[in-house]
Amino acid sequence: MYVSHPSVHPVEAPPITDGALRVVMMKDFQGMPGTIGGLVLRLCQFLFAAGAVSVMASTHDFVSVTAFCYLVTAVGLQSLWSLVLAVIDIYSLLVKRRLRNTGMVTLFTIGDGITSTLTFAAACASAGITVLISNDLGYCAHNQCMRLETATALAFFSWFTVSPSFLMNFWSLASR
Amino acid sequence: MYVSHPSVHPVEAPPITDGALRVVMMKDFQGMPGTIGGLVLRLCQFLFAAGAVSVMASTHDFVSVTAFCYLVTAVGLQSLWSLVLAVIDIYSLLVKRRLRNTGMVTLFTIGDGITSTLTFAAACASAGITVLISNDLGYCAHNQCMRLETATALAFFSWFTVSPSFLMNFWSLASR
Numbered sequence: 001m002y003v004s005h006p007s008v009h010p011v012e013a014p015p016i017t018d019g020a021l022r023v024v025m026m027k028d029f030q031g032m033p034g035t036i037g038g039l040v041l042r043l044c045q046f047l048f049a050a051g052a053v054s055v056m057a058s059t060h061d062f063v064s065v066t067a068f069c070y071l072v073t074a075v076g077l078q079s080l081w082s083l084v085l086a087v088i089d090i091y092s093l094l095v096k097r098r099l100r101n102t103g104m105v106t107l108f109t110i111g112d113g114i115t116s117t118l119t120f121a122a123a124c125a126s127a128g129i130t131v132l133i134s135n136d137l138g139y140c141a142h143n144q145c146m147r148l149e150t151a152t153a154l155a156f157f158s159w160f161t162v163s164p165s166f167l168m169n170f171w172s173l174a175s176r
Numbered sequence: 177m178y179v180s181h182p183s184v185h186p187v188e189a190p191p192i193t194d195g196a197l198r199v200v201m202m203k204d205f206q207g208m209p210g211t212i213g214g215l216v217l218r219l220c221q222f223l224f225a226a227g228a229v230s231v232m233a234s235t236h237d238f239v240s241v242t243a244f245c246y247l248v249t250a251v252g253l254q255s256l257w258s259l260v261l262a263v264i265d266i267y268s269l270l271v272k273r274r275l276r277n278t279g280m281v282t283l284f285t286i287g288d289g290i291t292s293t294l295t296f297a298a299a300c301a302s303a304g305i306t307v308l309i310s311n312d313l314g315y316c317a318h319n320q321c322m323r324l325e326t327a328t329a330l331a332f333f334s335w336f337t338v339s340p341s342f343l344m345n346f347w348s349l350a351s352r
Contacts (some may be wrong), residue, residue: 066311
């Protein structure tokens, strides 16, 4: 009897266990939205940004310099964004739901990209002027310079903690 | 006769055609290393960065301000990096070889990430001081301010053209 020979490879039926779930969980490394690491990053971003706003606002004439006003605006926006994302992370952890759908990750990536760019730009502009006042011109009332430097440093710290969130979300978006 | 029944799914042997090649080619969108778009981006980065160095160096007292010296250094590094990558792109186009191995893409991503961050930081610091001099203090010899603004704008243009290279390389790295 003639029997055809198609190319047949025996394939085991996938076990209906937690295998598929484990593959998804492997992508949930700490720092992603909806993880403890992600929440810690968001809280750090918020605290550093809020600190930068407070310290800069405590200097008496920051409104006379455009870059310092811009710093207050940019890190103010950063602190609001990070606070909202921290609240979402807390909710996600409480109800044990992962924030993994493409729409949300895209939104987080765009938001992190915009806020981190604005924060970094503000920190750099502020740093340029602070160095100009303290080093290049040597015109520095001690207390004022300390505050400017502190606010700038806090803005940089905020940017340092936003960048991993942005890169991880972007990576997650590209690798799906 | 007893015959066991493993779960067997017939699978067609993959045709040995250009199918697999086409999948790889689909990732070669313009702007990636080794494409005409990538080369154009590199040349724009180089020209804007070299322009920023030239214009800033033509101001007579840029060395007295730290941020302007930093701008010259950062965009100088950017122009060198972009020139080297442009040469690699030209070579790749001439010999019709794609630059797609993980090591090279990782190197391009890290290099683009570092140079774009430095260029953006320099442009922002320079912009902060230029706005301080021209708007906040109103202390602006017209010709000098024009040069400072031009150099800053060219540095920002250079950053605008480096960012797509970085994001595309990072995306390519994450999606493999």
